Amino acid sequence: MRYSGLRVIKExxxxxxxxxxxxxxxxxxxxxxxxxxxxxxxxxxxxYYLSKVHKITNVAVIEKGYIGGGNVGRNTTIIxxxxxxxxxxxxxxxxxxxWEGLEQDFNYNAMVxxxxxxxxxxxxxxxxxxxxRGNAMILNGSDAELLDxxxxxxxxxxxxxxxxxxxxxGGLLHRRGGTVxxxxxxxxxxxxxxxxxxxxxxxxxxxxxxxxxxxxxxVETTKGFIGAKKVASCVAGSSSRVMxxxxxxxxxxxxVLQAFVSEGLKPVLDGVITFGxxxxxxxxxxxxxxxxxxxxxxxxxxAQRGNLPVVEDVMEGGMALIPAIGRVRMLRSWGGIMDMSMxxxxxxxxxxxxxxxxxxxxxxxGFKATPASGWCYAHLLATDKPHEVATAYRLDxxxxxxxxxxxxxxxxxxxx
Amino acid sequence: xxxxxxxLGPRDAQEFTYLGDxxxxxxxxxxAEDAADQFHEYVYLRENPAGLHKELWFHEQGDRSWLVVxxxxxxxxxxxxxxxxxxxxxxxRSK
Numbered sequence: 001m002r003y004s005g006l007r008v009i010k011e012x013x014x015x016x017x018x019x020x021x022x023x024x025x026x027x028x029x030x031x032x033x034x035x036x037x038x039x040x041x042x043x044x045x046x047x048y049y050l051s052k053v054h055k056i057t058n059v060a061v062i063e064k065g066y067i068g069g070g071n072v073g074r075n076t077t078i079i080x081x082x083x084x085x086x087x088x089x090x091x092x093x094x095x096x097x098x099w100e101g102l103e104q105d106f107n108y109n110a111m112v113x114x115x116x117x118x119x120x121x122x123x124x125x126x127x128x129x130x131x132x133r134g135n136a137m138i139l140n141g142s143d144a145e146l147l148d149x150x151x152x153x154x155x156x157x158x159x160x161x162x163x164x165x166x167x168x169x170g171g172l173l174h175r176r177g178g179t180v181x182x183x184x185x186x187x188x189x190x191x192x193x194x195x196x197x198x199x200x201x202x203x204x205x206x207x208x209x210x211x212x213x214x215x216x217x218x219v220e221t222t223k224g225f226i227g228a229k230k231v232a233s234c235v236a237g238s239s240s241r242v243m244x245x246x247x248x249x250x251x252x253x254x255x256v257l258q259a260f261v262s263e264g265l266k267p268v269l270d271g272v273i274t275f276g277x278x279x280x281x282x283x284x285x286x287x288x289x290x291x292x293x294x295x296x297x298x299x300x301x302x303a304q305r306g307n308l309p310v311v312e313d314v315m316e317g318g319m320a321l322i323p324a325i326g327r328v329r330m331l332r333s334w335g336g337i338m339d340m341s342m343x344x345x346x347x348x349x350x351x352x353x354x355x356x357x358x359x360x361x362x363x364x365x366g367f368k369a370t371p372a373s374g375w376c377y378a379h380l381l382a383t384d385k386p387h388e389v390a391t392a393y394r395l396d397x398x399x400x401x402x403x404x405x406x407x408x409x410x411x412x413x414x415x416x
Numbered sequence: 417x418x419x420x421x422x423x424l425g426p427r428d429a430q431e432f433t434y435l436g437d438x439x440x441x442x443x444x445x446x447x448a449e450d451a452a453d454q455f456h457e458y459v460y461l462r463e464n465p466a467g468l469h470k471e472l473w474f475h476e477q478g479d480r481s482w483l484v485v486x487x488x489x490x491x492x493x494x495x496x497x498x499x500x501x502x503x504x505x506x507x508x509r510s511k
Contacts, residue, residue, distance in 0.1 A: 240464035249461040253436065254489070299434045302466040302489045307417060309430050342460045398460040411459050414434065 003107055022187060023194035028201050031227030032060045034381055035219055037206050037242060038235035039063025041072035041182075041367065042359060044189035044200075045374020046234060046381070048106065051196035053375070054382035059198045060228075061190075062221060064205035068186030071237055074304070074336035075367040076259050076293050078272055078283065080117050080177035081142045084133050087392030087404035088345060089140040094389050095372030096142070096176060102371060108188030110180050111286070116271040117177035118147070118155065120321075122166045126276055130172040137174070145173040156273065158324050166277035166320060177272065179283055185370055209246045209356065216246070216356040230381055232357040236346075237337035238302075239360035246356060251342040251398055253413040256301040256335040257293065257364050258310055262328045264288030273321070280317030289331060292318060296338070296364070298414045306335045338364050344416030345404035348376050348386065348393040357381060358395060363416055419485060420497050424478060431477040437462055438470035438484045441504050466490055472500060 001007075001020055011018050034050060036043045039061045050056045061067075081096035083089040103110050121127045127146075134144030148170045153161060161168045190200055201223070208220040209231065218227035235242050240250050265288050274281040282292035294314035297306040311333060318325055341347070341361035346369065348359050359377045362369060376387035386393070392404055398411075409415040417429035444454035466489055473483045482500035487493065504510065 238466075240462070241466050244463075249457070249463060251460040251462070253462050253464050254466075299487075300436070300464065300469055300471065300489050301492065303492055307429075307492070399456050413436070 022191040023200055026199045028060060028223050028226050033058040034230045034232060035226055035228035036061045036232045036234055039067035039200060040070045041186050041370040042373045043234040044186055044193060045370050046377040047193040047198045048189045049374050049378035050381060051193055051198050054378055056382055057197035061198060061200045062204050062206060063202050066202050067190050067200060068183055071336045071366060072186045073183055074334060075182055076291050077179045077182045079180055079368040080174055082137055082174045084136045084406055085404055089136060090389040091372055093140050093142050095369050098371035098375060106188045106192040108184060108191060110184040110188050112180050114176050114178040117174045118171045118271060119274045120171045120276045121169050122277045127170055134172050143174060143176050147171045147173050160321055160323055182367060206242060211246060211353055215354040230355050230357060232381055234359045236339040236360045236362045236366050239339045246353060252339045252361050253300050254302055255296045255338050255340045255414055256303060256306045257296050257338050258306040258333055258335045259293040260333045261331050262290040263331050275317050275321045278317035278320060280314060280321060296414055302337055304335045304337060340413035340416060342398060342411040342413060343403040343405040344407060346393055347395050348380060348390045349395045417492055419473060419494060422497055422499050427478060431475060432473040433476045435472040435474060438472050440472060
């Protein structure tokens with residue numbers, strides 16, 4: 001069933017009796033060409049592009065809970081293509097281009113809103129770094145504009161411009177960045193994959209891998225053994241737990257990142273802004289709540305909740321940047337588990353086990369990468385060659401010294 | 417979180433900075449045949465368990481000692497705290 005405005009009107013006039021579930025709820029078959037572990041944004045996008053672009057439809061997505069119940073439902077919904085390094089920026093630019101055409105492509109309203117992202121600068125050195133980053137972005141086909149303080153003031157007059165410690169001296173504006181309705185991304189990809197024959201199997205946890213003579217033959221699950229020519233792990237946040245079952249240790253630590261939403265306000269913030277003097281970023285949802293976040297809690301964690309010191313730190317960042325939010329009440333806070341990699345960049349690669357593939361290490365930037373991650377992972381699974389914009393995302397890059405360390409902080413996962 | 421410091425008693429975790437897995441105490445032998453492999457594993461690969469995790473915390477805003485804290489990464493419950501010095505000595509390091 002295709003969705004359209006006409007369809008909405010027709011259903012409204014006929015008592016909404018024609019709507020059908022957007023995807024089936026099948027029992028697993030004995031075997032598949034490809035089994036994808038993890039029904040989050042990346043796993044579902046991979047299934048979608050496998051079936052649509054590569055015409056591989058004998059595919060199952062196995063999810064231990066319900067689809068979209070993990071990090072794709074727990075992020076702050078921002079999309080952007082504003083990376084510095086060559087290993088990263090072409091990948092994120094592909095992702096942003098896919099976002100731009102996504103809703104027409106999968107016929108689902110994901111509320112992609114290119115409302116612009118403004119990274120504020122507070123010192124001369126930060127302005128130089130912003131100019132360098134902007135140039136790298138433009139060289140890779142993205143867009144960037146350096147604003148002075150008056151340019152920022154024209155957009156957001158309520159910011160704390162003349163703070164003695166953190167005066168706002170300008171900002172790097174990335175107009176094509178923005179926000180997306182995150183749950184709809186999972187649902188849209190799920191529906192598109194299901195329509196092409198992919199089995200989405202929920203409430204089915206992978207308990208082990210069947211590996212013989214260095215080849216992966218399938219997965220043991222709570223619904224029994226499922227054979228597969230190729231098994232693709234895609235469970236960022238839990239990567240170490242899943243790959244440990246295949247005897248692998250990863251260059252990843254799991255950390256908790258908190259996010260927050262305020263009570264609904266009238267429209268005040270029409271783009272995304274990031275504070276350059278502390279870790280705080282903020283946008284306003286279409287329901288009116290301010291959606292914002294900051295730093296990790298800094299210690300290894302698999303608990304989907306954080307502690308109060310970081311709550312206080314994030315609020316202080318917000319108050320330093322936008323004093324006007326001082327009397328806004330907080331509605332909710334939550335935590336998500338991040339695969340923090342050793343250089344802050346992700347992995348899309350084969351493993352040393354034949355037929356077993358790995359996608360993970362997305363740190364706290366996985367959401368914006370969803371379309372390109374699916375696109376490149378599907379390419380790898382279908383052709384056994386990395387996609388040209390994802391060649392740097394190798395698992396062995398630490399051994400060979402080809403780290404992609406945007407922040408230059410070395411092998412300290414909690415600092416990326 | 418409260419970390420029960422072996423010398424100073426219960427202290428707020430905010431006084432500490434976090435480094436990571438306590439396996440970082442066991443620095444490989446740089447003269448070993450396979451030193452490059454060992455250092456690759458030592459620097460970059462992690463067990464990253466969901467459950468009990470031995471980890472290094474530095475009492476930066478206190479007595480500046482390194483601690484080995486045993487903490488559950490699923491519940492954040494701390495079950496044991498030792499001086500990293502004692503742990504290293506128990507393994508036969510620097511008398």
